[in-house]
Amino acid sequence: MLGSGIIKGLAVTAKNFVGSYYDPARMTTVEYPEQPTVLPENYRNFPFLVSENATDPMGTLRCVACQICEKECPPQCIIIEKSKDKKPDANGKMQLYPAVFGIDTSVCMSCQICVEVCPFDAIKMDKVFEIAATDRFLDLYLNREQLAKPNTYYHQIHPEEAAEVDGRLTADRKAAEEKAKATAAAKAAAPVAAPKPADSAVAPKPASPAVKPQDEPRRLVSPKPGEGGSPLGEGGPAKSS
Amino acid sequence: MTTALILIAILLLGSAAAAMLRRNLIHSALLLIASWAGVAAFYLWAGAEFVAFAQVLIYVGAISMVVLFAVLLTRQNPVAELPAEPASRMRALTGITVAVCTAAILSAAILSSKFTPAADTAPQTSVKQIGLELMHRHGTALLIVGVILTVALLGATILAATDAKEKPEDRP
């Protein structure tokens, strides 16, 4: 009969109306700012750099500025500049470190490819998503200092993954140590060669002072349209074809 | 009492005259609706409540819709009427002359005639009374009107609904 379908539909919505008062499967609204969002462990938003030590993040970055992630990043939102000097890493091996490491979160597509390709477990995905901002450059471009977060933080946000990574890293470290011991033994056996002090240096040195001057507040330089100096502001309909 | 009447008359005549003068057909139609509403106001003033509401219901609610529909369906140019040609200017002049003459003659006749003074209050007529009157004394007329309406509407439908394309506007 005409209207039976309509009544059936009304019954369904009525059921949902009533259900929304007692049935949690129906009432799924999360009162967002008050009720914190529960993010799954695998959640990824933007990358961050893992540093071993919370007190000296810059000195203990795992990143060795190999620039693989910079090359592999599909939208090319990572910039790395290698340092001129070397620092010992957690294994005590002398490594380069990033003098500049920047991620433009206004471009990043959270694809996690940088994490996947990183051979050093130095870059991981963060879970922070409440980063709405009012300035595109000042707030959304993250530099080394903003990106560096300690390993403990990593453990906090991705416990299982971090444990697995740590296990792997300690295994590597052990292997490296044994290897070093072996070589040392070999070297000791060998008549020449005194052990280098760097090999036994376990404690990482504090950050190189060379980096410091760059860590100063940056400032946006806007071109002044009136002064005919910089052509940058105009951009202009430059036709290249 | 008379002041109200004069106000109503100004609304009624003014909007009717404006309607007839406007170039834009939609404006004309809307002004005419105002004029019909003025007529209804006159009825209300005269104490013919029922007729006033019927006037609004039928004129403002139905006829005006049909008129607007007709205007929209027959729109052609943004300018509703082409610039006046000599012939149509002639027509206009004739029309206005005839109307003015008629107005003069009728006004003269009205002003010269004498009527018995009216009762102070409006004749009390309830809706029920009207209904009974309609059904009894004017039953035949009612029937005839009904038949006319039906035939007219059927005719209108047939006229407007040519090539099998039925349009809802043809059934007021």
Added chain:
Amino acid sequence: MEMSDPAVTPAPFPAAGNITDAEREELRRHGILLTSLEELYNWGRSNSIWPLQFGLACCAIEMIAAATARFDIARFGAEIFRPSPRQADLMIVSGTVTKKMAPQVVRLWNQMPEPKYCIAMGACAISGGPFKQGYNVLKGIDRFIPVDIYIPGCPPRPEALLHGLIQLQAQIKGEKLTGPDAARHTRPEEPSEFPVPEYGAHDLEPPHNPDVWSPPAALDKP
């Protein structure tokens, strides 16, 4: 009008000692009246942000998701997505703005009545995002219209949009009606409509609006 903020001492008066108590009282009342009006006005606007029903790409789906049962943007009174820009307060540029679409976006922005706000949602709307290398992709909607809030992410979670909305609400609540830091829409010299770019033979003409957008040359060391 300078007394909009009661915390600020009225400047045009020569000295505080010259005003009588009655006058001071009067001034205070004015200030309170104005601030409470301001507060009422901002309260109304911040609690009734009707977004334009306007989605561009992937982020639009997350925008819809923000309006659905789980996240329910309605809690903030912002679920009335108006399809007509005439009734909208907020334009959420959700997704990639292509050069072909950019003139329409600017036109829609122009059609919105003041006070109006713009949220650039997602990487594409902010800077062209992952697609910024594309020949048909506009590198950020802020090249043509002013943006109030940027929400990075690709796409941002619905919660991130809500977070952006809360920030916008806070921004509206802090707006002043008068004075030097008055809200944009109260200043007549600020444009409400922006020139619509035209389709050119190779690119949009102009490729950006220099009045709205002047990219920094670099982040410079002092």
Added chain:
Amino acid sequence: MSTSQVSGFNTQVSAPGPFGGPAGPTVRAVHDQFHGDLLEVSMGPQHPSTHGVFRMVVTLDGEQIVKLKPVFGYLHRNHEKIAENTSYLGSMPYTDRLDYLCSMSTNWAYALAVEKLDGQPVPDRAQYLRIIMAELTRLLNHSCLVGFLFNDLGTSFTPLLYAFREREKILDLFESLSGSRMMCNYQRFGGCRVDPSPEWLEAARRLAENYPRFLDEYEAMLTGNEIMLARTQGIGRLNSTHAINAGLTGPVLRASGVDYDVRKIDGYGVYPRFDFRVPLGAHGDTYDRYMMRILEMRESVKILSQAFRDLPAGPIMDPKAKLRGFRPKAGEAYGRIESPKGELGFYLISDGSPNPYRYRVRPPSLINLTLLEEMCLGHTVADAVVILGSIDIVLGEVDR
């Protein structure tokens, strides 16, 4: 290149005055033919029912459509050009953004094409996982599509919100597995990225088990509704010959009664091991297209339950598969899958370098629109919106 020829084809209809004043030549021609007053309405690119930034230039006689020209390109993000300048792996996250409702199946299509290009085998467990993801995606896409369709039909968002309520449950699964709600970036050449935990599989199994209950309620709400029947039955009819010739695929094609499902034809992945049926329509109208989705969802649930039952143990990634520095052999390949919207294909030409020489997406959404005008002619604006909704397009894929 003769650019003058390009402009010669510029038959863009000029915008008429509010009352169909000076319109373009085509409109005039139609005017003479139909002898009525025509109104040209441009629906989109910002329109509530064009499912994104799609635009239809519609010529109306009263409310009836006498001409409809789709206009594309408002979301042309140069996906193909970018992919030709990116590594094979780098294009994977971009495929997420093609059909942004079904990133999992788009991922698969691309992975399939690359695997075909390189001769890369895939472990069994990964194949099963791919099927699970693809069918979950189908559930998600179809239920959302039906919601959007009802929205176009004029409900006040209710069915859409119910669909999104279920979608959130699937998205939660995707998120906990791949890390992202929509842009999963889950498939890799030679397998999948993450192995789901037993709890995840249990949750997914439970979801698939409960899905028919949701579908029943969903159908009870509006499938039998008289208004729904009157609005969709007999609207936008499409016969099978035209549909085949126009290259339509997916539920739109099957609604016209053509038995063509790439899952059955190609038997890609491990689909031949699954027992499922392909529903076919008889009328090719909007209602059939709607019902195809509903019935396919029920079949998807069946596939899912079989997949959860038979999911083998083992690696999820071919150990020889390369992540970095991947250079497939020179050659070309066309890989296609049955995405929820139809046949989604990737055509790749490799010259042996790390970037594809040519990267082409065969977008089902775009090609399914080929017959939009024919389907809409003679119907009203309200129907055009519904017909468009029933085709199921996603602009990311249409314009790429």
Added chain:
Amino acid sequence: MTPLHLCLLISTGLFCIGLAGALARSNTILVLLGIELMLNAANLNFIAFWRFGPPSPPANGMIFVLFSIAVAAAEAAVGLALIIAVYRHQNNIRLQDATRLKG
């Protein structure tokens, strides 16, 4: 001057405006509307006499007006239908052009 005189004068005015419109305008719809105005003028008279005129059977004036309104509605419907038919035929609604009965 009694109210009746005034009413009748108003009615005359309305009638003549309608007459002028019907005669002077070349748009068919306006001509029809002019005629409607004239009918309304007649109705005004009915009510005026019913209210202020010599005693008559109760409600007579009102009933006449009701009939008149009904007829006017019929007239409008037919007239506008005719206009639409004419428009379909000759693609405009100018009175001068509608001179032939045969197509």
Added chain:
Amino acid sequence: MSGRHPLLWTSRSQHPPLHFTFTHSTPTLLETAEQIRDRLVTRFPAAQIVLVPNPGPAAEHSLLLDATHAPDIARFLRDDPVLRLDYCSNVTGVDWPDKDITGITKTSVPDPAGGPPKIVEQKTVRRQPGCLEAVYHLYSMALKHGPVILRLCTANRIDAVTLPSLTPVWRACDFQEREIFDLYGIVFEHHPDLRRLLMWDEFKDHPMRKDYVEPDDYEWEPTAHGAVLERAKAHLTPATTAIKEGPKP
């Protein structure tokens, strides 16, 4: 003709089919590409039909048709009862720019001294003119097989860029050919409605061509490197230097 096709320039065709395990199957073609080619050659003796082999593991070989006969051949393929290729799945445009081919001819020059003949390598650089190509993937819905791949090549990339449209044969080509016209600039003759599909009508370039240069709407990017940085350098005045390190959080 055969030597002209870009896929035949290099020695790709010498690869034998590879052995590998493939977990996904493809629908089998009722006839191999060679068989189809042979049948077409007998049916259309005037037509030039070249088998373009696919050296990759997919081994989907294609048929290169000449432009004049292409519509007839296409119609034949569609209606042929053995093939019934009623469904054109995919139409792709490909740009093959001009390329310098370095050929090495080895000639053994007999050593006048009577030793073993000396092998002299002679390098020849041949400028191979490029072309624009349209690739059609055909399937049969009736017989459920496929794909048969057709290729059509334009004479060059500059002025002779017309190809016959196959839209009259398969409606499915409609939008795809328009897209190729838009992005590659191939003009399809007898296409019912050849307009730009994705870019706006006023647009003049063909952006998917390999030599397309984007308009330089440069803006400062914090993470400029590679090509972007090169482009940025043109805009940076010597006075300004981009420095990527900012304030501490």
Added chain:
Amino acid sequence: MSPASDSYLERAPLELRDWLVQFLPEPLQWLAHHLITVVAVLAVFGTFFAFTTIAERKLLARLQNRLGPNRSGLPWIKGLKLWGLTQPFADAVKTLTKEDIVPATADKWLHFLAPVIVVAFSLMTFAVLPFGRNMIPVELNAALLYFFAAGAATELAIFMAGWSSRNKYSLLAAMRALAQLISYELPLILSVVPIVLVAGTLSTKAIVLTQGYWTSGFLPHWFVFTPWGLAGFLIFIVAALAESNRSPFDLPEAESELIAGHLTEYSGFKYALFFMAEYFGLTALSALGVTLFLGGWQAPCVFLEFIPSYLWFMLKLIGMIVFFIWVRGTLLRLRIDQLTRLAWKFLVPLALLNVGNAAFWVLSAHWAGPLQLVRWAVSFAVIVIPFVIMGRSLTAGFAPRTYRYAS
């Protein structure tokens, strides 16, 4: 008169008014009397409008398993949420202060007049509605006629809005509004005719009074509890939905088709006026439905009469509106031709039959005993049989289908 009419609560509003009026000089008392009534009606229904909007948003949200607006709070006081009940006032502040845009090409006067007219006329309809015992703003003999006459003008305003905006979507909406009005005015009026026939009056007050009886104290003699009344009520509801442009008949502002229809070019306060008028229209029609079919302000049982009549009226009114919201949350929209077909081929014949049915009811009023049963049976049959037959022909060709699967 039942004793309930003497209760203090019942008399309170009227006595308050009389008390206020008595302070004024004699000649002004008439004016003040009416002014107070008007102000009271405006205030009550203005507030009612505000809460209808929030109720609609919250109810729809609950239907859709959401929470709906719940945190608007109050200005000047931080941290107060008030369950979002102040949401309409925030909206009001916002819309009032919003820039008013008149398109350059628009017909300025009509564009301005349309919202004014629509609100004015939808408010005018409230004049003849009896909100409670002795609580009727204007007592008119031809009250029903007045109601429909005033209501007819609102669609005219929608037409004006659509036409004057010079927007194609608006114009299409204007055409739709006209077609809809022409189609649904008739069934609406025809659905009311049986009431007039049985009650023998056009006065709303008298119609409510005729429903003020009970069988054995708890079976009220509301018209909806008769076969013809039920049928009339259903037709009335459908036609009222159509008249107030509510889903499933919201064609003039069909969002998915015509952007916002006739409202597309309206912003700020003018838009708010339309919005207001829509809700006023809905409220007025619901109130009319309550008056005509649901016994107006009458209590459903004798022993519930202690609750004041105006509260009963409000309760019923809220019930009607909730029903309308429920329908809106569920149903989808008709197409314009289906809309007119439903009116002309289904509702109008059914309503005409119902008039005949009511006539039979009046003629058979004296039947008693077993004849009473026959009377009910006949009356039901006269409605149900044509309903089924015409319903079948209306949905002819439309049915759920079964599908085959590929082998």
